[in-house]
Amino acid sequence: MNDIKACIFDLDGVIVDTAVYHYKAWKRLANELGFDFTEAYNEQLKGVSRVRSLQLILGWGGITKTEAEQEQLATQKNTWYMEMVNQMTPAEILPGAREFVEACRAADIKTALGSASKNSMTILDKLQITHLFDAIIDGNKVSKAKPDPEVFLKGAQELDVEPKYCVVFEDAIAGVEAAKAGGMKAIGIGDPEVLHEADLVVSGLDKVPRPPKGGVGEWVFNKI
Ligand code: B16
Ligand code: MG
Numbered sequence: 032m033n034d035i036k037a038c039i040f041d042l043d044g045v046i047v048d049t050a051v052y053h054y055k056a057w058k059r060l061a062n063e064l065g066f067d068f069t070e071a072y073n074e075q076l077k078g079v080s081r082v083r084s085l086q087l088i089l090g091w092g093g094i095t096k097t098e099a100e101q102e103q104l105a106t107q108k109n110t111w112y113m114e115m116v117n118q119m120t121p122a123e124i125l126p127g128a129r130e131f132v133e134a135c136r137a138a139d140i141k142t143a144l145g146s147a148s149k150n151s152m153t154i155l156d157k158l159q160i161t162h163l164f165d166a167i168i169d170g171n172k173v174s175k176a177k178p179d180p181e182v183f184l185k186g187a188q189e190l191d192v193e194p195k196y197c198v199v200f201e202d203a204i205a206g207v208e209a210a211k212a213g214g215m216k217a218i219g220i221g222d223p224e225v226l227h228e229a230d231l232v233v234s235g236l237d238k239v240p241r242p243p244k245g246g247v248g249e250w251v252f253n254k255i
Pocket of ligand 2: 041042043044045077078201202203206
């Protein structure tokens with residue numbers, strides 16, 4: 032039985048949901064390039080890096096672009112995305128997310144963010160929750176995207192906690208795989224059929240049992 036000492040949170044789909052903003056920005060880009068982009072395609076981009084997302088979208092549209100053109104297109108998409116992110120308020124934090132992170136801290140469990148996004152600092156700032164994380168590892172700090180465990184291993188390292196004492200909260204298949212590859216426990220946020228590799232799947236952080244104050248001995252995650 033391991034005592035959990037750290038919780039590492041994915042950002043998009045766990046703490047907040049900016050998928051609709053990604054969708055609108057990618058759709059605008061695809062439409063300007065002359066093809067359509069559906070929500071079903073958008074689903075496949077969850078947890079996927081910006082550059083890789085663009086490559087997938089260009090592939091779906093049957094379009095080839097040089098590396099320089101791809102960079103310019105990714106920048107354009109990000110400008111549109113950030114226009115929407117800049118309008119965000121703390122009201123957009125997903126149900127129970129803030130309370131769960133606060134409960135971890137109250138129980139002396141360290142907290143980290145482990146996100147693929149290069150915009151995570153702006154998003155956390157807009158939500159006014161930056162101070163709730165002891166470490167923030169995002170797309171600017173990693174060279175290998177999920178399902179590579181780099182983002183979570185760096186988080187554990189910065190928190191000075193061994194991977195086996197960490198629980199990762201993730202909404203993407205690649206993120207769950209990354210957590211398991213890093214030797215951590217993975218709690219899926221979403222559909223149990225999709226996130227079947229996770230140790231436990233719930234619909235949101237509002238459904239996760241809170242760690243007991245003053246100790247983690249009886250917490251459910253010690254037993255999975
Ligand atoms: P950006 P996460 C991911 O965030 C999103 O799920 C994914 O849709 C997005 O493409 C990726 O971040 C990169 O985001 O363009 O802001 O760098 O789920 O890992 O927190
Ligand atoms: Mg996510």
